Amino acid sequence: MRVRKQRAVLNHLGSVHAIALCNMAELAGGTMTEVTIPKTHRWIPKGMTVEYLRKANHDVYAIAEPEGAVDWSKAGEYKVGVIIKDTETNDEVFRAMITMWVSPKKMVA
Amino acid sequence: MSQLWNLYQQAGADAFTQMLCQFAPYFSTITPKFVTLDKGKAVVEVPFRREITNHLGTVHAIALCNAAELAAGTMTDVSIPAGARWIPAGMTVKYLAKAKSDVTATADGSQIDWDNCHGDIEVPVSITDKDGKEVFTASITMNVKIS
Numbered sequence: 001m002r003v004r005k006q007r008a009v010l011n012h013l014g015s016v017h018a019i020a021l022c023n024m025a026e027l028a029g030g031t032m033t034e035v036t037i038p039k040t041h042r043w044i045p046k047g048m049t050v051e052y053l054r055k056a057n058h059d060v061y062a063i064a065e066p067e068g069a070v071d072w073s074k075a076g077e078y079k080v081g082v083i084i085k086d087t088e089t090n091d092e093v094f095r096a097m098i099t100m101w102v103s104p105k106k107m108v109a
Numbered sequence: 110m111s112q113l114w115n116l117y118q119q120a121g122a123d124a125f126t127q128m129l130c131q132f133a134p135y136f137s138t139i140t141p142k143f144v145t146l147d148k149g150k151a152v153v154e155v156p157f158r159r160e161i162t163n164h165l166g167t168v169h170a171i172a173l174c175n176a177a178e179l180a181a182g183t184m185t186d187v188s189i190p191a192g193a194r195w196i197p198a199g200m201t202v203k204y205l206a207k208a209k210s211d212v213t214a215t216a217d218g219s220q221i222d223w224d225n226c227h228g229d230i231e232v233p234v235s236i237t238d239k240d241g242k243e244v245f246t247a248s249i250t251m252n253v254k255i256s
Binding site: 007009017018019020023026046047048049050052 | 132133134135136138170171174175178196197198199200201202203204
């Protein structure tokens, strides 16, 4: 997914705000999780670790991918890696590891 | 103390917040209100509003991250030695409970040796709901350079 550099997402340095990058990571990571996990399961974010690598001076795009295999038979952590790149320089500006808690949905009688 | 602290003292919390949101527009998304800004401590309140809710109707995880960044960043700015610079290098956050009310973010720098900090420092932030329940914690890594 892509985000345009516009005033509403800037910091005091005129680059894309660190937390706007976090928001992109959460959106990309969350929607990827929603469409990837089995229909029988649900997810909720538990936490994340992020690194700000460079100033984001242009439009940016995020790529979210699952990290490692998951045993769907029980509730557990589902790790999602997200990288964000500058669309003009193609430099990686941000990296996140989001921890999702994925569990089987409760059956409704 | 820093220019930012002087501005906070002179302008007062409300005008200070408005100016800060002009300089860094993304903070305005959480309509923050400063309660405290001092060397070693910052407290920011964020009112519950529909605009910052998630699909569950609670305060969005990233709105909490934004409040944490604001409290930690301003506290770092007013706490480091004169002439020093800082930039956030990363953070680790934990979502502990759903936030269903106004929330308060507190950056606590009481354990940091501000007069001798150089390189990466870890700034802890806690966010509580109206009942005082902790809903979120963060450890924000700030890179400080003494000029």
